Amino acid sequence: MTEAELYSVYKGVFVPKVLHPPECLKYYEEFTFRPDDILIVTYPKSGTTWMQEIVPVIQSEGDFTPIDTIPNWDRVPWLEEHRANILNLEQRPSPRIFATHFHYNMMPESYRKVKPRVLYVLRNPKDIFTSSYHYYGMASFLVNPGTVDEFLEKFIDGKIMFGSWFDHVKGWIGAKESDNICSIFYEEMIRDLQGSVSKLASFLGKSLSQDIVAKIADRCVFKSMKQNKMSNYSLVPTEFFDQQKSAFLRKGTSGDWVNTMSPAQSERFDAAYKEKMKGVNFKFDWD
Ligand code: A3P
Numbered sequence: 001m002t003e004a005e006l007y008s009v010y011k012g013v014f015v016p017k018v019l020h021p022p023e024c025l026k027y028y029e030e031f032t033f034r035p036d037d038i039l040i041v042t043y044p045k046s047g048t049t050w051m052q053e054i055v056p057v058i059q060s061e062g063d064f065t066p067i068d069t070i071p072n073w074d075r076v077p078w079l080e081e082h083r084a085n086i087l088n089l090e091q092r093p094s095p096r097i098f099a100t101h102f103h104y105n106m107m108p109e110s111y112r113k114v115k116p117r118v119l120y121v122l123r124n125p126k127d128i129f130t131s132s133y134h135y136y137g138m139a140s141f142l143v144n145p146g147t148v149d150e151f152l153e154k155f156i157d158g159k160i161m162f163g164s165w166f167d168h169v170k171g172w173i174g175a176k177e178s179d180n181i182c183s184i185f186y187e188e189m190i191r192d193l194q195g196s197v198s199k200l201a202s203f204l205g206k207s208l209s210q211d212i213v214a215k216i217a218d219r220c221v222f223k224s225m226k227q228n229k230m231s232n233y234s235l236v237p238t239e240f241f242d243q244q245k246s247a248f249l250r251k252g253t254s255g256d257w258v259n260t261m262s263p264a265q266s267e268r269f270d271a272a273y274k275e276k277m278k279g280v281n282f283k284f285d286w287d
Helices: 022-029 048-059 065-069 109-114 125-138 148-157 165-173 186-191 193-203 210-219 222-227 263-276
Strands: 007-010 013-016 038-042 097-100 117-122 180-185
Touching: 038 048, 048 065, 048 097, 048 117, 048 193, 048 210, 048 222, 117 165, 117 193, 125 148, 125 165, 125 263, 148 263, 165 180, 180 186, 180 193, 186 193, 193 210
Parallel strands: 038 097, 038 117, 117 180
Antiparallel strands: 007 013
């Protein structure tokens, strides 16, 4: 199926029609934040599911009940998603935890007034590209990626769901100083998960003992999440996610792009990156 058949255009970016019907986008636009809300912001395939595992157990101070009993999409729902308007998110007790894939300039009016706490996750775009390539091949609501060359051009041009990775990152890292944002790299989490849990906990105002931090980090490693049916998407019917083609929790490593991109494709990506990120003054983990 084509982009025209599967996607609608919302504020200039493609969104899968089945996941983001107009009434949900309207709900998102009118959503009212609270100052103590926690918002996990990611470009898709940056580590959203990982954060949906870690943040609730930081909040519960190492009690694993949320990740043992609640699917990740209900535990930390996306505000723009198809069930957001029926989940009674307004009634959830504080501090509420949400996710969004939207760009900074697409945030609802209430976000700008209230400035809830944001955890912004960044990941090497070549690994995001690679993870996306496999994901687009297994999710029925997304356009088949075609060849790596074809998908690479779409990725560079932002002609995929949630638009351009480059614009997403530039928008969020360029947010106002008055915004309440903690940026974290996927690669940093791979290198030092305990340190990352401590960093996130301290931003969220949680004082956790080293034992609890270690317990959380141990429980949130890839191997353990892969076995957690509340987080590995095995509850989603095969007609949506065909995990025989590619697992949702696929490899969970950094640098896997070398197994999908040829040297020529990597050079093509680097040239586009140089052009699109010109003038950006930010220390990226992959630089
Ligand atoms: P790969 O496809 O490279 O394996 P998102 O949740 O934003 O869609 O991102 C999915 C990516 O995050 C997948 O990358 C997935 O394996 C990875 N991921 C999820 N949980 C992880 C964990 N505990 N450790 C490392 N990577 C994880």
